[in-house]
Amino acid sequence: MAKSVYTRLCAFRKDTDGAAAIVVAILVPIVIAGLAFGAEAGYWLLQKQKVQNATDMAAYSAATQRNSGVALKTELEAVAVAVAAAGGYSGDDTGAEVHMPPIKGDYTGDVMATQLILTHSIPRRFSALFGKGDIQFTTMATARAMAGDLACVLALSPTASGAISIGGSTDVDLDGCNVSANSTSSSAIKTTGNGADFEAQCANTPGGVDDSHNVLDLDCGNARTGTTPTNDPYAAVPEPTASGCSSFSDFSRKNRSTNPSPGCFTVSGNEKVEGDVSLSPGVYVFDGSGELRLNGNNSITGTGVTLYLGENVSVKVNGSFDLDIKAPTTGPYAGIAIYGARNNGGDMDLTGNAGVAVVGAIYAPSADVKYSGNSSGFGSGECTQVVGMTVEFWGSSEFDTDCSNSGTTDITTAGNIALVE
Helix, strand or coil: CHHHHHHHHHHHHHCCCCHHHHHHHHHHHHHHHHHHHHHHHHHHHHHHHHHHHHHHHHHHHHHHHHHCCCCCHHHHHHHHHHHHHHCCCCCCHHHEEEECCCCCCCCCCCCCEEEEEEEEEECCCHHHHCCCCCEEEEEEEEEEECCCCEEEEEECCCCCCCCEEECCCCEEEEEEEEEEECCCCCCCEEECCCCCEEEEEEEEECCCEECCCCCEEECCECCEECCCCCCCCCCCCCCCCCCCCECHHHCCECCECECCCCEEEEEEEEEEECCEEEECCEEEEEEEEEEEEECCCCEEEEECEEEEECCCEEEEECCCCEEEEECCCCCCCCCEEEEECCCCCCEEEECCCCCEEEEEEEEEEEEEEEECEECCCCCCCCCEEEEEEEEEECCCEECCCCCCCCCCCCEECCCCEEECC
């Protein structure tokens, strides 16, 4: 009996019939599991690539919005999430991080770059048999605002027609220099008069150009329309305070030369500068209400000076008055020769028969600036910038584009946005 059992066991051991079926039965679940894992892993990779593409688009959009003036991270993150969601991202604001400057990668610390990091979750499918929780991964993209062109004239109005205007028989030579109008009007840059001639490197505006008289002569060919607005280069410069103001007669007396010290002077009605005024370095504040008139064959001269016009003070150059001043090259008002208060919506008429010779910026962010001036006699690295709510050229003007010794801040037109990482 025992021998019979032993014999049978030995025979069973030697019998190979049906072995393949047993092996297949054992391996099939393993193969199926492997295929399922492979398919799911492939799906994860596909989703990650999809979300990476969405992250690229969202980072580009956030950088574009930032370049247009949106500064709040929360607003940029909302833009990024909306764009990324259209591309397949299923998270919300809590999974989106905008960093300015970036905190990772080759552009860490670059203030011109905007970085977006998205955290994305994918529910488990087959792998849920062996693990808990969703699969999480992060994607990152960095977009950078590339440097644009340098401008010497900027009109800040967002809507005005003729934000930059060229009228009459104006002859303006801004060769090598760009002009920028932030207006979205279809005639943001406008020319009038057949006798005018306006030469510049290029003209930039989010709006359009009305040059029906073919006045514009641009090295770049045609004006660039639909561009991003140009940032105000002096937006962070503090305004001088008006305190302890003295009589205007302490600044100028009729038919007498004066040499006033920096300080505050009261403008009441129409105040005329009818003598020659020689200024020491410093800030000269004109407060009150009225018009500062620079009349006749007189002059204001000075180096290292800033003339500040309070919110109710306008200025007008008449006759052959000589306004010949240079801005400070250091300090809080470096590069600003004439500063109109940010709430000053009056006129700044800097024309006159002799024109204006100002080294540095004429900065009046809320005023309408009417200008004619010449920088051809300036020294090396001395230039003029004009920044106003609107800017009108009237009469002949010539600008030097080298500002290296003027203390000014560059007016940089918005460049293209590039996805760099």
